[in-house]
Amino acid sequence: MNLVQKAVAQGGKLAPIVIQDAIGGMNPSIFIDKDGDILVNVRVVNYTLYHSENQQQFPSRWGPLSYLHPEKDQRLVTENYLCRLNSDLELTDYCKVEMLNLHQPIWEFVGLEDARVVYWDGYYLIGVRRDTTTNGVGRMEMTAIDLDKTNWTAKETDRVRLEVPNSYCEKNYAPILDKPLHFIKWHNPVEIVRAEGDQVVQVSLKQGITPAKDQRGSSQLVRWGNGYISVTHEVDLFKNYLGQKDGIYRHRLCIWDDDLNLVGISPEPFSFLDGRIEFCVGASVLDGDLLLSFGMQDNCAFILRTPGALVEDMIAEALSAH
Amino acid sequence: MHIETLIVDLSHNPFNAELNFEVACEYNRLNQTASAVSFYLRTAEYGKDTHPSLVYASLLKLAECFEHQHDRLHTVSNAILQAIAYLPYRPEGYFLMARYHERQQNWQECYTWAQIGLYESMLPINALPVDVEYVEYGLAFEKAVSAWWVGRKDESVLLFKQLLEKDLTPEYRIAVQDNLNRIS
DSSP: OOOHHHHHHOOOOEEEEETTTSSSEEEEEEEEEESEEEEEEEEEEEEHHHEETTTSSSTTTTSSSEEEEOOOOOOOEEEEEEEOOOOOEEEEEEEEEEOOSSOOOOSSSSSSEEEEEETTTTTTEEEOOOOOSHHHOOOEEEEEEEETTTTTEEEEEEEEOOOTOOSOOOOEEEETTTTTEEEEEETTTTTEEEEEEEEEEEEEEEEEOOSSSSOEOOBEEEEETEEEEEEEEEEEEETTOOOOOEEEEEEEEEETTTTTTEEEEEOOOOOOSSSEEEEEEEEEEETTHHHHHHHEEETEEEEEOOOOOHHHHHHHHHTTTO | OHHHHHHHHHHHHHTTHHHHHHHHHHHHHHTTTHHHHHHHHHHHHHHHHOOHHHHHHHHHHHHHHHHOOOOOOOOHHHEEEEEESTTTSSSHHHHHHHHHHHHHOOOHHHHHHHHHHHHHHOOOOOOSSSSSSOOOTHHHHHHHHHHTTOOOOHHHHHHHHHHHSSSOOOOHHHHHHHHHHHHO
């Protein structure tokens, strides 16, 4: 059973996010602002992900998993749309984030990707950018935004690229929402880092419970009870007999105590809609329920309101597994 | 039905070809062609052995979605070719393949696909569950257009005149008449 099915059966709600300016949206990140506004950043791309599932009888010319960008434009371009939802999770406002023009992109992956929404002293979006070198070096970037909530416009006003020596691609740091500038960088062992200026500084490194598979950051860490919860993802990447790439993404719920010790994790991975490629990028708590934002096959964006009772069941299951 | 309702229905039975198709059609109606691609493709993959008309229609709608996204010609043709290979006795795929080549001005390819379609799809067929822009005289029209460009002027004129005898949509009637005015 997928999580959407469970959540809706227990009184939850699934809300698709449809941005009329786009042909689809992906990997939304949800966040409740200090004034109570429900914000969602939706990643809008210039490609369509083509992923054959089941017996893969109808692959693309390039295999079962392909990023179908325009044929005369090899780039995979990301733009970000900041949205506001009402309490029924209906889209009321959206706008494209107007980014600073600080450099010419010089790699195929263009733009701020898979941005998580926070609010840390003006910084709203934290994602990875890979277009500043000719070989795709990725670094986390924090983007400050002037968000005009009356006219609903969003303009980037500042950007900090977090430098890490001797690394090719840094991504999927999980922001700890109530600890500004702090992230979970790795989950096994748990490494907490802090942004200091444009540097990443290790705060702690300690062994928590050992996940069955390597867990990577997905949602932010949000307060739940006396600790935190977050959603992580795991990936199976493989190739078919023709050497064509393929993959399956699944998620788990992580339970953290107040000192950010990882104390529980779902014993089994879960899916949202039984798609093979799904990606959760956001979590937020609304009136005792957990809002999870996820993308499916890079082509659709959804918010799932997960009833608090179901979350408690998932937490109990995660804690009892260790 | 609203997309939210459709998706929730699908979550209860995620590999159901009919539900995936309904979600795809709704996303397509909303001009969310990337989203629609995901669910048309799931319809095809999960319905291959049980829902031939839905699968065939989904493959053709995939081509339509990619055509609307522009500059994905290889993917458009690939989806149409997959539909033809899946149900080679149906005419719609041949028509769309011929039209695809007409739009690329690949005149011999257009003529050949139209001719194959006219030859292969002689059996009576049931209607597809969605409109894929096929008309029963479409193959003859594509053959008439391309015939002129591959040096078969007399054949082209004859085919256009025969088309005028049919019950054409206004768009096709104008196109046929315009072509005849130019070439005869």
